[in-house]
Amino acid sequence: MxxxxxxxxxxxxxxxxxxxxxxxxxxxxxxxxxxxxxxxxxxxxxxxxxxxxxxxxxxxxxxxxxxxxxxxxxxxxxxxxFLTEETDKYEVTGPEIACAERIQLCRGACCRLEVHLSRQDLAEGVVRWDVGRPYTLRHREDGSCHHQDPTTKSCGVHGQRPLVCRQYDCRSDPRIWIDFEARVPNPKLEQLP
Ligand code: SF4
Ligand code: SF4
CATH class of the missing domain: 1.10.287 (Helix Hairpins)
Structure with missing residues (x-):
């Protein structure tokens, strides 16, 4: 045949x-x-x-x-x-953080953290998951998210980014900021996660 x-x-x-x-x-x-x-x-x-x-x-x-x-x-x-939470991610408003004003300091370090995907994220088939660690968000060899622009540090799937990304609040995360208000990032950002 x-x-x-x-x-x-x-x-x-x-x-x-x-x-x-x-x-x-x-x-x-x-x-x-x-x-x-x-x-x-x-x-x-x-x-x-x-x-x-x-x-x-x-x-x-x-x-x-x-x-x-x-x-x-x-x-x-x-x-x-799986992320057990069944919240519709499009209903989540999340914290209001002016990322554009801080990206030169934080270098988008939040996008180096581990993220578990929800069933909604997976069903959409847009966000890539790590084949070796289903179902966590895929990262590159350098530790950055697969969807993060290496130069601008912006999110390539912003409109459909995972639920966890929408809920995350870096302001009180000592892995990212020594002092958020004073704009002092953690000096070990590049070692994340
Ligand atoms: S670490 Fe905070 S300020 Fe920086 S890009 Fe992420 S959410 Fe925005
Ligand atoms: S999906 Fe977007 S917001 Fe979430 S970690 Fe990746 S680049 Fe960052």
Missing amino acids: AMDDDKGDETDPELARALVYVHQKLGVGLLQHQELSAHVYALTETLIAAGLIERDEVERRKDSARELMVESAKAHWEGVE
Whole structure:
């Protein structure tokens, strides 16, 4: 059957990297799971055969352990992979800071900080996320946000910037300012995050 060579060129590179990431994680997880299962099975059978534990008791304890692990997995997934907040980012006004007047001092250092994306951010498909750390905002090698203009330090996705960017208030963040009102930035800005 003839191959359509153009199809490969249409593949979204980000999607391709994401799929590789997911497949690698799934492969590693499956191997670890199989290894662990084999150990637990062998250990359980050994203890039952030796008369040290009852099979019914093992099943009962397995059920309660499963319930605990499901709850724990839910909390971890919600808290780390996604921003749990469901606020509509377009409803957020955020702090009023005259960034243009301070950008020469702060060098847009707020855009070096780690940002977790919301489901709304992800659903829009505009803001890029880090394939190696889903779903955090993607940063460049130098630590700056993927969407920050390297020269002007302005945001390239300002109209659709993430919820966290809209809510963030640098005025009381000592990582950015020694004294916001006196316009004294933290001398270690370039080392962020
Ligand atoms: S650090 Fe503060 S003043 Fe500077 S660009 Fe960010 S929000 Fe604006
Ligand atoms: S998305 Fe925009 S506002 Fe948010 S960190 Fe990146 S450049 Fe800064």
